[in-house]
Amino acid sequence: xxxxxxxxxxxxxxxxxxxxxxxxxxxxxxxxxxxxxxxxxxxxxxxxxxxxxxxxxxxxxxxxxxxxxxxxxxxxxxxxxxxxxxxxxxxxxxxxxxxxxxxxxxxxxxxxxxxxxxxxxxxxxxxxxxxxxxxxxxxxxxxxxxxxxxxxxxxxxxxxxxxxxxxxxxxxxxxxxxxxxxxxxxxxxxxxxxxxxxxxxxxxxxxxxxxxxxxxxxxxxxxxxxxxxxxxxxxxxxxxxxxxxxxxxxxxxxxxxxxxxxxxxxxxxxxxxxxxxxxxxxxxxxxxxxxxxxxxxxxxxxxxxxxxxxxxxxxxxxxxxxxxxxxxxxxxxxxxxxxxxxxxxxxxxxxxxxxxxxxxxx
Ligand code: SF4
Numbered sequence: 001x002x003x004x005x006x007x008x009x010x011x012x013x014x015x016x017x018x019x020x021x022x023x024x025x026x027x028x029x030x031x032x033x034x035x036x037x038x039x040x041x042x043x044x045x046x047x048x049x050x051x052x053x054x055x056x057x058x059x060x061x062x063x064x065x066x067x068x069x070x071x072x073x074x075x076x077x078x079x080x081x082x083x084x085x086x087x088x089x090x091x092x093x094x095x096x097x098x099x100x101x102x103x104x105x106x107x108x109x110x111x112x113x114x115x116x117x118x119x120x121x122x123x124x125x126x127x128x129x130x131x132x133x134x135x136x137x138x139x140x141x142x143x144x145x146x147x148x149x150x151x152x153x154x155x156x157x158x159x160x161x162x163x164x165x166x167x168x169x170x171x172x173x174x175x176x177x178x179x180x181x182x183x184x185x186x187x188x189x190x191x192x193x194x195x196x197x198x199x200x201x202x203x204x205x206x207x208x209x210x211x212x213x214x215x216x217x218x219x220x221x222x223x224x225x226x227x228x229x230x231x232x233x234x235x236x237x238x239x240x241x242x243x244x245x246x247x248x249x250x251x252x253x254x255x256x257x258x259x260x261x262x263x264x265x266x267x268x269x270x271x272x273x274x275x276x277x278x279x280x281x282x283x284x285x286x287x288x289x290x291x292x293x294x295x296x297x298x299x300x301x302x303x304x305x306x307x308x309x310x311x312x313x314x315x316x317x318x319x320x321x322x323x324x325x326x327x328x329x330x331x332x333x334x335x336x337x338x339x340x341x342x343x344x345x346x347x348x349x350x351x352x353x354x355x356x357x358x359x360x361x362x
Pocket of ligand 1: 101102103104105106108109110111162163164196230
């Protein structure tokens with residue numbers, strides 16, 4: 001029986017887009033047709049386009065256009081350029097995309113600075129072509145493939161860089177397909193995904209072979225106002241427990257760490273809640289990733305237009321400018337704030353979750 005904090009899969013429909021646009025090319029793939037059928041069966045309007053250009057017809061008013069875009073799922077074909085994988089330090093060797101875009105409304109979302117145009121979600125229909133490209137990257141990465149500490153993870157592929165794949169799963173089924181693909185792949189490989197959603201029911205019975213690591217992306221409940229449209233944190237932790245009990249390696253992505261007033265008590269409580277949620281699981285394989293809040297001038301401008309009046313601090317207080325190797329700038333916490341945060345997290349995790357491996361701090 002589902003607990004109060006846990007969504008009941010039999011009654012929780014998950015994300016329900018207002019409409020689905022399917023390009024002509026996407027209808028040429030069985031997976032694209034399946035997504036259209038699933039959506040239609042759920043009563044969602046399915047628009048089969050006569051060509052491959054997405055005609056969005058969004059309202060002129062920016063507010064309404066944002067809402068309409070966030071409620072639109074496009075089913076498209078990933079072109080060859082998208083099927084050439086990019087490195088994705090420090091999480092994994094390679095980034096693999098099952099989709100781009102996310103229906104949630106997080107006021108710090110990093111996608112705001114990464115994806116251009118209206119914030120619709122695009123799910124890829126040509127999964128087999130995406131999977132067919134993966135063996136070419138075996139052993140060729142620079143993170144787990146070359147790390148003494150993480151080499152046992154094999155070649156790693158991160159599916160959450162440009163989307164939250166679990167949010168889309170009830171309609172697309174793409175994540176389940178990827179888990180099955182990795183399970184059948186006879187090589188030292190691992191699929192990774194992180195999520196702010198909680199409906200893991202479709203994943204629990206998959207023969208995953210231990211080749212997929214799910215991380216729950218979490219922040220204290222006190223910061224829930226920054227994470228509109230996501231599952232409650234308690235539900236995410238409960239979902240992670242269910243995945244661990246189903247034998248999946250699991251993890252916590254504590255992100256973005258926000259040094260707002262009261263952060264010590266808030267994050268201390270979060271770590272305690274995580275420890276309680278993951279208690280008494282035999283052979284628990286738990287990793288932790290720690291990512292501090294950062295933003296670029298571009299992402300800040302987009303986020304301020306999407307979420308005017310958000311209480312999220314994107315001022316220059318406690319910040320310093322960091323230049324990336326590509327020459328762009330981002331605002332990160334200054335050295336003193338970073339030190340205080342890092343010392344706190346390392347100490348509290350060692351005390352509350354001693355079996356966890358911290359993969360990185362950034
Ligand atoms: Fe962005 Fe993740 Fe929030 Fe989706 S769940 S809006 S990808 S931060």
